Amino acid sequence: MALWGGRFERGVDAFTQEFGASLEVDKAMAAQDVVGSRAHARMLAEQGIISLEDQAAIDSGLEKIAAQIADGTFAWDVNDEDVHMAIERALTANIGTPGARLHTGRSRNDQVATDIRLLAKDLCARLMDENRALRRALVDVAEKNLDVVMPGYTHLQHAQPVLLSHHLLAYFWMFTRDFARLSAARDAADANPLGAAALAGTTYPLDRARTTELLGFSRTIPNSLDAVSDRDYLLDLEYACSVSMMHLSRLCEEIVLWSSTEFGFIILSDSYSTGSSIMPQKKNPDFAELTRGKTGRVYGELMALLTTMKSLPLAYNKDLQECKEGPLDAVRTLSDCMEIAAGMIETMTVNVDAMSAQAGRGFTAATDVADYLAKKGMPFREAHRVVGELVLACERRGCGLGDLSVDDFRAASPLFDEDVAADLDPAGIANARVTYGGTGHDAVVAQLAEATAALAAD
Ligand code: ARG
Helix, strand or coil, X not given: CCCCHHHCCCCXXXXXXXHHCCHHHHHHHHHHHHHHHHHHHHHHHHCCCCCHHHHHHHHHHHHHHHHHHHHCCCCXXXXXXXXXXXXXXXXXXXXXXXXXXXXXXXXXXXXXXXXHHHHHHHHHHHHHHHHHHHHHHHHHHHHHCCCCEEEEEECCEEEEEEEHHHHHHHHHHHHHHHHHHHHHHHHHHCEECCCCCCCCCCCCCCCHHHHHHHHCCCEECCCHHHHHHCCHHHHHHHHHHHHHHHHHHHHHHHHHHHCCCCCCCEECCHHHCECCCCCCCCCECHHHHHHHHHHHHHHHHHHHHHHHHCCCCCCCCHHHHHHCHHHHHHHHHHHHHHHHHHHHHHHCEECHHHHHHHHCCCCCCHHHHHHHHHHCCXXXXXXXXXXXXXXXXXXXXXXXXXXXXXXXXXXXXXXXXXXXXXXXXXXXXXXXXXXXXXXXXXXXXXXXXXXXXXXXXX
């Protein structure tokens, strides 16, 4: 008979039991369930609600169960429905009456909310560690390739030369913001619902502040209805995961492009590539593609939970049982993808020559040539037109701006002189941009220092 079976004349059939159970997914929070129960029992004893002997029996009984769960010898039974009843039933089977007193002043509704919050805090902390490792990898690779010039793009068309380090650090800052989002999700989870009982609180003189302290929560949830029905912190976590996956997906899209024959900017390590079963020459960036692809499921999980939560009346509803699988999958996916991305970046070979050759193609010097004229007194709008006409002439002749003679330049404007050559060199163009946040060598060195400091502070 189920632990709640007193008022029932018959049970559900096996399929229906399976359908209603959350045992499989709950196993992820079994350790948290034990921790929550031990804290609850201790507080009950301190408040004189159960005896110290009962609490001692509960505590050692739960410790043994935790060990069995950890070493895989605990006998799970889907007929227990969920982790809370599985553990409570085993406890009472092992220690008798004291076990049957554990649930005093508690409901599975505040119990499950406590377990998920404890788990969510752990998961956020783990993701934050992995986020740091990924950012460290980006800083390392940016440092090692400090003066590699590449084309910067807008609309995926060559725009202006930039340093590869600058490009990689752009991702560093995206992941830095993701860290803040994960940290905010952790803070959202960091509140104690225990003591809310089923929905209304309880008549026992519980000390909620004490379980808050024992469980390491930073605060106690002030409303029992909200305590058992709030899953906002899981939405925060899934949103943080979604945004971070979006950033990874952008990075991986570039890895796919850059490793193509057309770009040839990078060669992925064999350890992060796969072959084809038919085409002997193939070396595919599968892991970058998979990361890009897995972004969809993480977005889906955010949308699934938003939809599950929509229209739920207060307080606990069984719909809430559906809130666990998605976040667990989102966390596992993001965690795996961050590790893969860090590995790909750290082990890739940068084709410096291909990058710098492309940095000068596609008239990437045009802005600087226009600036050259503007700095000699021509209004910028007019300079823009003059250089636009030069580009058109080059296109007709099938050459680049660098192939023009000084006379060609002079024919377009008498303001041009020999020194225009300095404004045609991709590295010179990139390194001239030394305002704060720019791509010039000196600005990127300063940015690297700022990134290193941000990493150390997180
Ligand atoms: N298995 C449930 C869940 O995951 C635990 C809470 C069930 N409470 C209830 N009154 N049925 O949400």
